[in-house]
Amino acid sequence: MKQTTLIYKLIMALTGLFLCFFLIIHLLGNLQLLSPPELAREQFNWYSHLLSGNIVIKIISYVLYLSIIAHAVYALIITRVNAKAQGSKYIYDKRSEVSSWNSRNMGILGTIILIFLIIHFKDYWYIYKFGNLPLDADGNKDLYTIVITSFQQAWYVILYELSFIALGFHLLHGFFSAARTLGLYHLRYAQAIRIVGWIYSLAITLGFMLIPIYIYFNLNS
Amino acid sequence: MKLKLKIWRQENREAKGNMISYDVEGISEHMSFLEMLDLLNERLITKGERVIEFDHDCREGICGACGMMINGRAHGPLSGTTTCQLHMRSFKDGETLYIEPFRAAAFPVLRDLKIDRTAFDHVIQSGGYVSASTGQAPESNSILIPHDITEAAFDAAACIGCGACVATCKNSSAALFTSAKISHLVLLPQGKTESADRVIQMVNQMDEEGFGHCSNTDACEVECPQEISTLHIGRMNYEYNKALLLRK
Incomplete structure (x- = not known):
């Protein structure tokens, strides 16, 4: 099968939607951090341990790594093709008046998210998998303490909040765009997907934004 | 002035x-x-x-x-x-x-301001037609098509191929043009039979001509003189995905 623009877009849509699905699970897990401190520590560490030992979760995690890599690599390929398709530049360009900023700058938003992910993986995923973590009362690795400690730093909280805003704008266009790429053309459902996309993007963004702020202002020791 | x-x-x-x-x-x-x-x-x-x-x-x-x-x-x-x-x-x-x-x-x-839009013709030549054996034109009322279907097909067929969609697209994508042609033909019984081959050929040709990807910014719909809807792009994608999965 020839690799056409639409096949590239399909890969972007499918990996993107899988990442959208993952974000829901990730946010739900993280919301445990909002419980009272002692309960949260016990629960969150137990949950982290549960995820690291499970074969189903292991398979999903490999799909996740693959999705992130494929989404980024294909984005690069697409950007290159598009740059070539443009030809010479307009001298006076007001085309931006007719489309939204985030829909035109998914690449920039995606790059911010990718940089964030590298920091995020290094600080938690790598530490949890390969670092020496203290154990909590139940004998689980105490990831909770690592998380709480890291969000005592204002710059780290700001870094996270800014990344989440970029994520929010990326999701807002990405969710709708993926539905279009998969072939949604019915007017009523296309409108419904726009609304679902708004609700989804807002819920994910505000949900993730809440956690560092909550920790910084309430659990400051 | x-x-x-x-x-x-x-x-x-x-x-x-x-x-x-x-x-x-x-x-x-x-x-x-x-x-x-x-x-x-x-x-x-x-x-x-x-x-x-x-x-x-x-x-x-x-x-x-x-x-x-x-x-x-x-x-x-x-x-x-x-x-x-x-x-x-x-x-x-x-x-x-x-x-x-x-x-x-x-x-x-x-x-000066004159451009070569032959690329659009190539996209049409690759599949924007209904194959017909030669002979007399059939009696026009022998195939009954509901009015709303003809109207929907006509909305897509209203594309005049001016190229404003490509000109305004940040990726110079011809998705709106190509999808309008695909939508127009797939809605009508005469065009339906060749829909799978048509969409694959036209999308391939669109790439070959050097047009970019569709980022779904919807800028093309705003600038289109005929106000062709970007929902047609959704329909093209649907037809393309269907053809990928079901084409023999």
Whole structure:
């Protein structure tokens, strides 16, 4: 099968939607951090341990790594093709008046998210998998303490909040765009997907934004 | 009216072009944009200069020949109009206007504001038709098509192929044009039978011509003189995915 623009877009849509699905699970897990401190520590560490030992979760995690890599690599390929398709530049360009900023700058938003992910993986995923973590009362690795400690730093909280805003704008266009790429053309459902996309993007963004702020202002020791 | 025009001048396909300024006086606000350019050209002829070349044909918004970037927007500031339907009353006296050809790698500039849109013809030739054995045209009422279906097909068929969608797209994607043709034919019983092959061939051809990907910014729908809906792009994607999965 020839690799056409639409096949590239399909890969972007499918990996993107899988990442959208993952974000829901990730946010739900993280919301445990909002419980009272002692309960949260016990629960969150137990949950982290549960995820690291499970074969189903292991398979999903490999799909996740693959999705992130494929989404980024294909984005690069697409950007290159598009740059070539443009030809010479307009001298006076007001085309931006007719489309939204985030829909035109998914690449920039995606790059911010990718940089964030590298920091995020290094600080938690790598530490949890390969670092020496203290154990909590139940004998689980105490990831909770690592998380709480890291969000005592204002710059780290700001870094996270800014990344989440970029994520929010990326999701807002990405969710709708993926539905279009998969072939949604019915007017009523296309409108419904726009609304679902708004609700989804807002819920994910505000949900993730809440956690560092909550920790910084309430659990400051 | 008096206007300052900055117009793209380019000798031929290979030459490097640049913007040249023209001060034009005595423009009536009732003139269409193309008539205003005619006025300038007449004066250039009297002065013995080469005229500014631009495409035009019907001058009533149905042929798709005219098209240029006016102040950075395809077909100028109005929505749902071609360049010939734009009148000088849309501009203020003393204003500076930037006039450029539609730009895309697949639409090379031939001269000044004139571009080569053969790439669109190639996309149509690759599948934008219904194969018919020769013979008499069939009796038109022998295939019954509900009115709303014919209307929906006609909405897509209304595309005049002006290229504003490509010109305004940040990726120079021809998705709106190609999808309008695919939608138009797939909605009708005569076109349905070849729909799988058609969508694959037309999408492949679209790539081969050097058009970019569709990022779903929906800018094309805003600039389209015929207000072709981007839902057709959704339908093209649906037909394409269906063909990928089910085509024999």
